[in-house]
Amino acid sequence: MSYGDKRTYRQYANAFSQLPMPYAYLDLEYLRYNITDILNRSGQKQVRIASKSIRSVSVLRYILERDCRFSGVMCYSAQEAVCLAERGLDDLLIGYPVWNEESIRAICCLIKQGKTIVFMVDDVKHVDRIAYFAREEQVVLPICLDIDMSTQLYGLYFGVRRSPVRSVGEAVTMAEYILSQPFIRLEGLMGYEAQIAGVGDHTPKQALKNMIITYLKRRSIEEIANKRLELAYELKKRDIHFRFFNGGGTGSLHSTCKEDVINEVTVGSGFYGPALFDSYRDFQCAPAAGYAIEIVRLPKEGVFTCHGGGYTGSGATGTDKLPQPYLPLGSRLLAQEGAGEVQTPIMYKGEERLQLGDPVFMRHSKAGELCERFKTLHCYEYGQITGQIKTYRGEGWCFV
Incomplete structure (x- = not known):
């Protein structure tokens, strides 16, 4: 599926043209294209939205x-879950363990009011x-019980350091411990395969690395599927029930x-x-979000x-x-300087006659950083600005 023009x-x-830079x-x-593509690639599974990548109440609602x-x-924060619940969102899974007493008590109050907010655990503590x-x-x-889905092949640790619950046996023991406690219930399981979802395997000019990652992914996919299947079987055998078994990510839906x-x-x-997802073999996202920075110096021909x-x-x-220049096509960062906090030199020798005051359009490498830097997103549709929406930062929110 291609995103067309x-x-x-x-x-x-x-x-x-009338907006002061920088703006996002x-x-x-393109967002609607990505929504459709995600629905198509997810089969008939339910899709939970990772707020860490979105960071805008309006965009969450839109999706x-x-x-x-x-x-x-x-959610990526307990405080965030509270704020979203107070804005009317529901069925909130906190993706990371919560220890802070004030946060736990605040969520208790919201659950008493009928909200569905699920805690993440991976330790008896x-x-x-x-x-x-x-x-x-x-x-x-x-x-929700978080189970580690990292794999070790030939002494190589392939994955991220998340849950200490690694084996099926450990997961079953934890599930039984949860069931033994009053005032809590096992709502779900999560097994996030970060090494599949978050690692590109089609990076230009890195053929050998791509081959190695493709092989590791293939081996890891098989191991993960068997592990999740065995865990589900062992829990069912013990008559342990749960509402959801969550997995996946953008890069591993297939x-x-x-x-x-x-x-x-x-x-x-x-x-x-974002730009990191340009390097995946099995799918192509449309570049739906970005930002513009202003040309303020012309140090030499072809450098802006x-x-x-x-x-x-x-x-x-x-x-x-690093963020990457997006438009005009053919623009690139200077290797010795990269992208700077207060200035970013761009190399460009294409057909556009760039001048002082012109924009260069950039894309973040990862989705989460964009809305941390800007208070609003200006909505583009059918060749024009059709509105603007607040980001978390525009709401005055800062969670981590």
Whole structure:
């Protein structure tokens, strides 16, 4: 599936010509393409939206309203879950363990009011702490058990350091422990295969690395599927029930959705289509979100220095975490400078006659950083600006 006509530099430059830079935008036509593509690639699974990648209440609502299979949000912070619940969103899964007492008690109050908010655990200490406050507040709290899906092949650790619950046996023991505690219940399981969902395998000029990653992914996919199937079987054998088994991510929908035991997948980055997802073999996102920085210096022919722009992606540092020039086509960063906090030189020798005051359109490497830097997203549709929406930052929210 292709996202059709590619945007030109002049389309965006003309549409946004009256806006002061820097500004961020959301191409609603491309967003709708990504929504449709995600629904197609997810089969008939329910799709939970990863708020870490979206960070805008309006965009979360926009996606949730597009199809009934969008059925909840995975939050990255307990405080965020509280704010979203107070804005009317529901079925909120907190993707990371919560320890703070104030946050736990605030969620207890919302659950008493009828909200569905699920805690994440991967340690008996998490369970005991949540059970303690649940007893004090006299409310039953739903819990999701996070199981590690990393793999080790030939001594190589392929995955991320998340849950210490690694084996099926450990997961069963944890599930039984959860069931033994009053005032909490096992609501779901999560097994996130980050090494499939978050690692590109089609990076230009890295043929050997691509081959290795493709092989590791293939081996890991098989191991993960067997592990999740075995876990579901062992829990069913013990008459242990749960509402959802969550897996997947933007980069692993094609494999995760083949598993019958998975009834819910989480997707975030695929809605905005950041630059890191250009390097995946099995799908192509439309570049729906980006930002513009202003040319303020002309240090030499073919080099255009812009103000700001160095919004680097999280994780291990590397050139793949730098934002990338998007339009005009053919523009690129200078290797010795990259993207800077206060200035970003761009190399460009194409047909556009760039001048002082002109924009260069950029894309983040990862989806989550965009809305942390801008208060609003300007909506582009059918060749013009059709509105603007607040980001979390525009709401005055800062969670981590």
